[in-house]
Structure formats: structure tokens, C-alpha cells
Amino acid sequence: MADDNNDEFEFEYTKPTSTVSHVTRQSLITKTTRTINQRRLSERQKSVESPPVEQPKLKMLYGRDLKEYDNVDVENLLAQLSAEELEQLSEEVDPDDNLLPPSQRCKDQTSKSATGPLNRKKLLTFLTKFAAEQEDWPEFKQFQPGVKKGKIFIPKETDTPDQSSDEKIILDLEDGAEQALDDASEADLVDLAGILGLHSMLNQDQFHNSILNKGQRIGDKFESIVKAPTPKKLPFEPDNITDPEATAKQVIANDPNLKELNWNNIKFIPRETFKKMFDGLKNNTHLQTIHLSNTGLTDGPAEKLVEALKENTTLRTISLESNYLSGPMLRTLIQSLLAKQRILEFRACNQRPIIMGNRIEMEIAKAVEQNDTLLRLGLCFDVPCARQKVTDHLQANNDNIRINRVYNVQR
Structure with missing residues (x-):
């Protein structure tokens, strides 16, 4: 010790x-x-x-x-x-x-008692009056008009030669080269500048034309402005010649040759035709794809489609883009896919009511998360949470199909 x-x-x-x-x-x-x-x-x-x-x-x-x-x-x-x-x-x-708690680490040093309640108007009036009564700070030099105070900036003299003077550049050219340059057009000179690598003197199109040996366009000069290429004129797509009445009867009759129904861009289809076709879709066992984009479909006939999707087991792809479906109807359509869970692709972008709302988008995302077969969904979500949930679940469905396919191949 x-x-x-x-x-x-x-x-x-x-x-x-x-x-x-x-x-x-x-x-x-x-x-x-x-x-x-x-x-x-x-x-x-x-x-x-x-x-x-x-x-x-x-x-x-x-x-x-x-x-x-x-x-x-x-x-x-x-x-x-x-x-x-x-x-x-x-x-x-x-x-x-x-x-010690934070409130007790700094002591209260305000020992002066309050002079009265705070009056913002009186305070501003006092500050304005006090500022006006204050004298200006004294200046070392009195102001004189036209006289600069302090040092006057004088730029330093440099020894660089005057760039404004014209200097002749003498080039040693071979015999005949000087004559060839004198006789060359400005387009040829542009091509020659591109070959020599003087890309700073040319625009992008002129430089690439000279490198790829495509030749310069007529009228190309060193001051030419790059213009966008003229778009190619393409003919208009022909109108859809499908007969809605005839194809609706084929759907009702369960025609085995009708596996794809295309009514895209057909205007003024009667509401009754939509309803008849959707009624026949309930028991149809051959139709796999339906295209109803830009057909003027509204919520009324779409109610029949909701009933058909709850019973049909062969349909795989549905396209309802560019129509007049409301947000609640889109939610109901996607929820109806849960009955059989056979649809692989559902597209319904570009509807007339553009904004669906947060509540409807979250309900759509919830319905998609319960669907184990849907692989592609064409909808525009404004809520990031709903968009992320839908994306993650669709990715999981695609991964499950890939895993099952690889497992079957290995077996």
C-alpha cells in the first residue's frame, strides 16, 4: 500500500x-x-x-x-x-x-422591467424619427461634383502586339496549289477546312459532311447557320374500317376466329353497341385482346365492362386509352380484375379528367398490390407513393414469372 x-x-x-x-x-x-x-x-x-x-x-x-x-x-x-x-x-x-436541463444552462439576465405593452406602430414611428434625427457619419473628404475620390484605376501597360494591325501570313505552297485555291469555290474551301480539322471555323453539319465525304450543300459558307432537317412527309394512317356491329355480333356468338378486337379511333360508336359487346364478353372464351382507344367510351357503358371482367377468364390485354373514363370508374375497373386475376396488361392513360386524386390513386395502388398476375399497367400517377407501390409490385410479378420459367427449364 x-x-x-x-x-x-x-x-x-x-x-x-x-x-x-x-x-x-x-x-x-x-x-x-x-x-x-x-x-x-x-x-x-x-x-x-x-x-x-x-x-x-x-x-x-x-x-x-x-x-x-x-x-x-x-x-x-x-x-x-x-x-x-x-x-x-x-x-x-x-x-x-x-x-442541467437546457433551460437552466443560460441564466436570465433581463433585470429591467417592461415599460408597457408592445405597440408595433409606435415602435416603427420611434425608429423612423430616431433615424432621421441622427447625424450623418463624417466624411474625410467633402463631396464635390465631378471629382473622383480615392485612387483612379490605370490599366497596366502590356507588351502584347496590337491585334488590330493587319499582318500578312505567308504560306509556302507547292506549284499549282495557289492557283487551285484561287479557283476553288467557297463550298470547296469549307470542305477543305473540315478535312484539315478546322472544326472551329465550321458548323457541325459542315464538319461531318467533310469527314464522311458526303459533300457540302449548295450555298454552304463559313457563316452558314445550322438548320434542322426537313421532316419527311408520311401519309396519314388509313381509317379503321372495322365494323363495330359485325364484330359485336361475333363476340356475342363466341366466334373462335376472333381473338383480337380493334375498335381504335372509331368515332360515334353507339352506347348500345358497347353494351351488347360487353354483355357478350361475359361468356366469350376465345377473345384475348381488346383495343378501345379513342372511341369516346364513357362511364355508362364501362359499367357493363366491369361486370364482364368479373366473369371472363380468357381476356389478357385491355386498352382503354384516350377516352372519357372518370377516376372512380378506373378504380372500379382495376378492382374488377381481382375476381379472376387473368389480365396481364391494362392500359387507360389520357382520360378527359386528368387528375384522379390522392385517395383514388392510393386505392388503385392497393388493388394492384393484391393482383398477382398483372404485369403492365398504363396509368399516370401524380402521387409518388402510389406510383412507387405499383412499380414495385409489377416488378415483383415479372420476377415471379421469370423465376418460374427458369425453374421449369432447369427441371
């Missing part, structure tokens, strides 16, 4: 449990009261397996032996202090002490 005079001590600070009744003294004592627990460093080192670390020896503090304060009751000492002494003592508290 080491001598008591040579022992070293470690100080631990803990928050006191007792308080003083006086409110002001209680808050100050909470900030400043510290109970000093001492224990011998030699005893602590015995309980630690790691090699001892040398600690600085602390036997004296401010010229006094620390052993005198082992049995001092700090709370009684603080209770004997006056409010002024406690205020002075609180200024020595570390504001970053973690044992």
Missing part, C-alpha cells in the same frame, strides 16, 4: 437529491450543488485487469489540502449564502453541463 500522503484521488460529480424550499435558491442550488465522492485511485486500479495508467497527482487545490473537504456538508453551506452570493456562484457553472 502506498502512503496516504502520496495517494491520488478521482472526483465524480453527481446531481443532489435534496432541494431547498425557497424557489430562487432551489434553482440556483440545482445548478451549482455538486457532491464530491472520493476514492483512492490505488483501490480502483486493483479491480481493473488492464495495466494502470499514470494519473496526475492532485493533492492541493488553490493552496489547500483536499482532505479538509471530505466531510463538509455542501448543502448547509449553500443554505447559508445570500441571494447575491448564490447569483455570483451560479456564474461559475459550466453551461455545457449535461446534468
Whole structure:
């Protein structure tokens, strides 16, 4: 054992449990009261397996032996202090002490009493008047019109030659080359500049034409402006000659030769024709694809389509783009796919009511998450959450098909 005079001590600070009744003294004592627990460093080192670390020896503090304060009751000492002494003592508290709440780390230094309620109008009036009565800052030099203050900027003289002077460039050309350049047209010179790599003198089209040996266009000069190529004229697509009445009868009769129905861009189809075709779709076992884009389809006939999708088991692709379906109807159509879960592709973009709303989009996303067969969905979502949910689920459905296909091939 080491001598008591040579022992070293470690100080631990803990928050006191007792308080003083006086409110002001209680808050100050909470900030400043510290109970000093001492224990011998030699005893602590015995309980630690790691090699001892040398600690600085602390036997004296401010010229006094620390052993005198082992049995001092700090709370009684603080209770004997006056409010002024406690205020002075609180200024020595570390504001970053973690044992104190943030509201007590910074003391309130506003001792001046309020002069009255805040009046914004009077305050602005006072500030305006006070600013107007203030004198301007004195200037070292009085203002004089036409006289510049401070140093006048003078640019440094450079030794670079005057670029405005015309200098003749002498080129050593072979025999006949000078005559060929004199007789060459400007288009030929443009082509020659591109071959020599002077791309900074040419526009992009001229440079590529010279590199690819396509020849320059008539009238090409060094100052030519790049123009967009003229679009090719293509003939209009022919009108859809499909007879809606005849094909509707084929759907009702369950014609085995009709596997794809295309009514795209057919205007003024009667509502009754839509309803008859959708009624026949309930029991049809051969039709696999329906294209009804830009046909003026509305919510009325689409209700029959909802009933058909709940019963049909052979349909795989539905396209209802560029029509007049509302958001609730689109939600109902997608929910109807859950009855049989046979549809692989459903497209319904570009409807007349462009905005479906957050609630409808989230309900559509919920219905899609319950569908295990849908692979492609053509809808525009404004809500990022709904769009992300639909994308993730469709990706999972595609991954499941790929996994099953690879598993069957390996077997």
C-alpha cells in the first residue's frame, strides 16, 4: 500500500437529491450543488485487469489540502449564502453541463422591467424619427461634383502586339496549289477546312459532311447557320374500317376466329353497341385482346365492362386509352380484375379528367398490390407513393414469372 500522503484521488460529480424550499435558491442550488465522492485511485486500479495508467497527482487545490473537504456538508453551506452570493456562484457553472436541463444552462439576465405593452406602430414611428434625427457619419473628404475620390484605376501597360494591325501570313505552297485555291469555290474551301480539322471555323453539319465525304450543300459558307432537317412527309394512317356491329355480333356468338378486337379511333360508336359487346364478353372464351382507344367510351357503358371482367377468364390485354373514363370508374375497373386475376396488361392513360386524386390513386395502388398476375399497367400517377407501390409490385410479378420459367427449364 502506498502512503496516504502520496495517494491520488478521482472526483465524480453527481446531481443532489435534496432541494431547498425557497424557489430562487432551489434553482440556483440545482445548478451549482455538486457532491464530491472520493476514492483512492490505488483501490480502483486493483479491480481493473488492464495495466494502470499514470494519473496526475492532485493533492492541493488553490493552496489547500483536499482532505479538509471530505466531510463538509455542501448543502448547509449553500443554505447559508445570500441571494447575491448564490447569483455570483451560479456564474461559475459550466453551461455545457449535461446534468442541467437546457433551460437552466443560460441564466436570465433581463433585470429591467417592461415599460408597457408592445405597440408595433409606435415602435416603427420611434425608429423612423430616431433615424432621421441622427447625424450623418463624417466624411474625410467633402463631396464635390465631378471629382473622383480615392485612387483612379490605370490599366497596366502590356507588351502584347496590337491585334488590330493587319499582318500578312505567308504560306509556302507547292506549284499549282495557289492557283487551285484561287479557283476553288467557297463550298470547296469549307470542305477543305473540315478535312484539315478546322472544326472551329465550321458548323457541325459542315464538319461531318467533310469527314464522311458526303459533300457540302449548295450555298454552304463559313457563316452558314445550322438548320434542322426537313421532316419527311408520311401519309396519314388509313381509317379503321372495322365494323363495330359485325364484330359485336361475333363476340356475342363466341366466334373462335376472333381473338383480337380493334375498335381504335372509331368515332360515334353507339352506347348500345358497347353494351351488347360487353354483355357478350361475359361468356366469350376465345377473345384475348381488346383495343378501345379513342372511341369516346364513357362511364355508362364501362359499367357493363366491369361486370364482364368479373366473369371472363380468357381476356389478357385491355386498352382503354384516350377516352372519357372518370377516376372512380378506373378504380372500379382495376378492382374488377381481382375476381379472376387473368389480365396481364391494362392500359387507360389520357382520360378527359386528368387528375384522379390522392385517395383514388392510393386505392388503385392497393388493388394492384393484391393482383398477382398483372404485369403492365398504363396509368399516370401524380402521387409518388402510389406510383412507387405499383412499380414495385409489377416488378415483383415479372420476377415471379421469370423465376418460374427458369425453374421449369432447369427441371
